[in-house]
Amino acid sequence: MIIALNNKCNFTLEEFIKYQQELNTINDKNTIILCPTSIYLTNFTKGKIKLGAQNVSSNIMGAHTGEVSASQLKSIDVDYCIVGHSERRKEQNETNAEIKEKIMRLLEENITPILCIGETKEEREQNKVNQIINEELKILKDIPNKDNIIIAYEPIWSIGTGLIPTNKEIIEVMNIIKSIYPQNKVLYGGSANEKNIDQLKTIKQIDGYLIGGMSLHPEKLKVFLEKLKN
Numbered sequence: 001m002i003i004a005l006n007n008k009c010n011f012t013l014e015e016f017i018k019y020q021q022e023l024n025t026i027n028d029k030n031t032i033i034l035c036p037t038s039i040y041l042t043n044f045t046k047g048k049i050k051l052g053a054q055n056v057s058s059n060i061m062g063a064h065t066g067e068v069s070a071s072q073l074k075s076i077d078v079d080y081c082i083v084g085h086s087e088r089r090k091e092q093n094e095t096n097a098e099i100k101e102k103i104m105r106l107l108e109e110n111i112t113p114i115l116c117i118g119e120t121k122e123e124r125e126q127n128k129v130n131q132i133i134n135e136e137l138k139i140l141k142d143i144p145n146k147d148n149i150i151i152a153y154e155p156i157w158s159i160g161t162g163l164i165p166t167n168k169e170i171i172e173v174m175n176i177i178k179s180i181y182p183q184n185k186v187l188y189g190g191s192a193n194e195k196n197i198d199q200l201k202t203i204k205q206i207d208g209y210l211i212g213g214m215s216l217h218p219e220k221l222k223v224f225l226e227k228l229k230n
C-alpha cells in the first residue's frame with residue numbers, strides 16, 4: 001500500500017527535525033511518502049521513507065518569482081508530488097487546466113504526481129459526485145504514460161473534519177475511478193486515522209491513503225500502520 005503523509009503548512013524547522021527522527025523509527029513494509037512543507041524538503045534525510053512535495057510550478061525553471069519547478073524538485077531527489085489538492089484549488093484558485101500543466105511538468109522529470117480529486121458537501125447532496133469525479137479525471141485524458149499517476153479520492157467535506165463517507169460511498173467512487181483508469185493506484189484521503197482504519201481497510205479497492213492531520217503524530221501513525229497489517 002501507499003501511505004502519503006501531507007504535512008501541509010505545519011512545523012517549525014526544529015519541530016520538523018524532531019518529527020522526522022520519530023518518523024524514521026517506523027518499520028513498515030508499505031511505501032511511505034513524506035510530503036513536508038517545501039522549505040524542509042532539503043532537511044529530509046532519505047531512508048526508507050520516500051520524499052514528496054506538496055506543490056510544483058506549472059512553468060519550467062525561469063522567471064517565476066516564488067515558484068519551484070519540477071526540475072528543481074528532481075534535483076533535490078523528490079520522487080512524488082501532490083497536485084490539485086482542494087486547499088490549493090480553493091485558496092490559490094487552481095484550475096483543472098493548471099493542474100494538468102503541473103502534471104505534465106512532473107512527468108517530464110519522472111516525478112510521480114498524486115492527483116487529488118473529490119466533491120464538496122453540496123455536490124454530494126445534489127447527487128453530483130459522479131459528474132465531479134468524471135470532470136476532474138478529464139485532466140488525465142490526453143496525458144501520455146499516465147499509468148504511474150496516483151489518484152487520491154478526497155471528499156472535500158471529509159478533509160480535516162473527522163467525518164468520512166460510508167464504505168459504500170467510497171466504493172462507488174473507487175469503482176468510477178478504476179473503471180476509467182484501471183491501471184492507476186487510487187488512494188483514499190480525508191480524516192483517515194487510527195480509529196477509522198478498521199472500517200476503511202475492509203475496502204479492497206483502496207490502494208493506500210493520503211493522510212493530513214494524523215501525519216503530524218507519528219505515534220498515531222504507528223497504530224494506524226499496525227492495524228492496517230492485521
Ligand code: PGA
Binds near residue numbers: 160161189192210211
Ligand atoms: P486530513 O487531510 O487527513 O487531515 O483530513 C487529508 C488531506 O488533506 O490530504
